[in-house]
Amino acid sequence: MSDNILEVRHLVKKFGDNLILKDIDFTVKKGDVTCIIGASGSGKSTLLRCINMLEPMSGGEILFHGESIASGKMSVPEYRSKVGMVFQSFNLFTNMTALKNCMAGMRIVLKKDRHAARASAIRYLDKVGMSPYINAKPRQLSGGQQQRVAIARALAMEPEILLFDEPTSALDPQMVGEVLAVMRELAAEGLTMIIVTHEMAFARDVSNHVVYMQDGVIWEEGPPDQLFTNPRRQETKEFLTRFING
Numbered sequence: 001m002s003d004n005i006l007e008v009r010h011l012v013k014k015f016g017d018n019l020i021l022k023d024i025d026f027t028v029k030k031g032d033v034t035c036i037i038g039a040s041g042s043g044k045s046t047l048l049r050c051i052n053m054l055e056p057m058s059g060g061e062i063l064f065h066g067e068s069i070a071s072g073k074m075s076v077p078e079y080r081s082k083v084g085m086v087f088q089s090f091n092l093f094t095n096m097t098a099l100k101n102c103m104a105g106m107r108i109v110l111k112k113d114r115h116a117a118r119a120s121a122i123r124y125l126d127k128v129g130m131s132p133y134i135n136a137k138p139r140q141l142s143g144g145q146q147q148r149v150a151i152a153r154a155l156a157m158e159p160e161i162l163l164f165d166e167p168t169s170a171l172d173p174q175m176v177g178e179v180l181a182v183m184r185e186l187a188a189e190g191l192t193m194i195i196v197t198h199e200m201a202f203a204r205d206v207s208n209h210v211v212y213m214q215d216g217v218i219w220e221e222g223p224p225d226q227l228f229t230n231p232r233r234q235e236t237k238e239f240l241t242r243f244i245n246g
Helices: 044-051 076-082 098-108 114-127 143-156 173-188 200-206 224-229 234-245
Strands: 004-015 018-029 033-037 059-064 083-086 161-165 192-196 209-214 217-222
Touching (some): 018 044, 018 217, 033 200, 076 083, 098 143, 114 143, 209 224, 209 234, 217 234
Parallel strands (some): 033 192, 033 209
Antiparallel strands (some): 004 018, 004 059
16 A cells, blocks of 8 residues: 555646646655745645645645545545644634634544543643643733644644644744744654745754745755755755845
């Protein structure tokens, strides 16, 4: 059996006449940590939203364990429980406590009973260092704390892949480290992740596969040692130079 979990094949995404993603191809294997880098507007977030079925594809296909996600054989909620997503803006339910935020998906999608969902939610909140705040609502938490709750909520669904869309971009600089530390731990534990990020040191140190996107196209991809120290494409070199010197 193939160890490919996700395969993106010739993916195209248009908004009206505006072509955002142009013939995107890449594969994610079990245990991969794939970091997607590139300038704002290069299509990175749109790619994640297509993978998570938040945006319909205009062309191509996405395969999950060899099956097209457009086949209808798996419901969208079921698929999203297996391919979870953490957003840059946290997207927590503002009227719910941290605990209830983490319980909601398990109760509604996974049909867990209240006691099992509560125990699992507490376990994952503890994992991200948020167990002291289980009864706090989002407005009572810092941005970094809210993002850690969002990660716990996604983990509680026990996904096979977790997508991160710029998870630190909405945070104050002092809060970035606490979220990246959680993500580093998840990577060390072997969780399969696709991460859109501007944190170049994190991408270099944590990923095993880096994808550089520009203008809706994958210009270069490869292991971090190769891409960061000896990129093949001039466009990649210029991006990294601007970023490092910027």
